[in-house]
Amino acid sequence: MIEIRVLTPDDWPTWRALRLAALAEAPGAFGSRLTDWQGDGDREHRWRDRLSIPDSHNLVAVLDGRPVGMSSGVPTADPLVMDLISMWVRPDARGRGVGDRLVDEVARWARERGAERLRLSVMPDNARAKALYHRAGFHLTDEPGDPMPDGVRREQIMLRPLHPRPPHTVASAE
Numbered sequence: 001m002i003e004i005r006v007l008t009p010d011d012w013p014t015w016r017a018l019r020l021a022a023l024a025e026a027p028g029a030f031g032s033r034l035t036d037w038q039g040d041g042d043r044e045h046r047w048r049d050r051l052s053i054p055d056s057h058n059l060v061a062v063l064d065g066r067p068v069g070m071s072s073g074v075p076t077a078d079p080l081v082m083d084l085i086s087m088w089v090r091p092d093a094r095g096r097g098v099g100d101r102l103v104d105e106v107a108r109w110a111r112e113r114g115a116e117r118l119r120l121s122v123m124p125d126n127a128r129a130k131a132l133y134h135r136a137g138f139h140l141t142d143e144p145g146d147p148m149p150d151g152v153r154r155e156q157i158m159l160r161p162l163h164p165r166p167p168h169t170v171a172s173a174e
Contacts, residue, residue: 002098004105007058012047014060018070019050022088027087027124031146031155056158057109060100061089068093073106074120082110084120087129094128104135113161121145121155133158 007015035041050060053074061069061073069089073082084106089098110118120138122129130140138158145155 001063002064002096002101004101005060007051007060009051011060012044012051012057014067015058015070016042016047018060018067018069018088019086021090022070022086025091026088029123029129031121033149034056047118052160055113057087058064058108058144059102059105061093061102063093063096063098067116069098069102071102071106073109075113079114080107080116081119082113082115082117084118099132100136103132107136107162116162118160122158123148124153127167130156130158130163133160136160 005011020034020037021029023030023032023037027034029113036044044050045078053072054076057073060067063069071087074084074085084103087102089102107118118138120133122133138160141157141159143157148156
């Protein structure tokens with residue numbers, strides 16, 4: 001059974017362990033780099049600050065008693081749009097519905113706050129993530145994403161309308 005837990009700044013060790021694992025396992029999937037969060041960047045106050053983003057919704061998925069995934073919802077300058085960020089599921093937990101549950105929980109949170117759209121950025125070559133997001137009701141937009149480290153390509157922006165809620169489908173990947 002998948003349990004979704006809401007994290008507080010006091011849960012920073014759990015978030016830290018998952019985030020470092022995510023950045024090590026999928027370095028090309030995030031705008032941050034592992035080295036940004038190690039050494040001098042690996043400080044308790046920094047992890048607490050990350051979990052203290054005003055009005056954010058930080059989640060961890062627990063499967064068989066251990067944390068296996070993470071995601072966050074954060075507000076944007078537009079009150080009708082919330083962002084889904086920091087999404088990741090451990091490779092050994094993929095294909096078990098964890099990613100679907102994390103996305104759905106952030107979408108529920110965003111809808112409860114009056115948002116009409118949930119937005120995310122995804123790397124262009126991250127086919128598995130894009131399949132999960134497409135299955136969850138997201139579609140690619142023409143909006144330019146942030147530049148990637150190569151300075152040439154850009155992240156892709158995907159949107160999910162929150163009203164009406166897309167029908168839930170059974171997960172086959174994450």
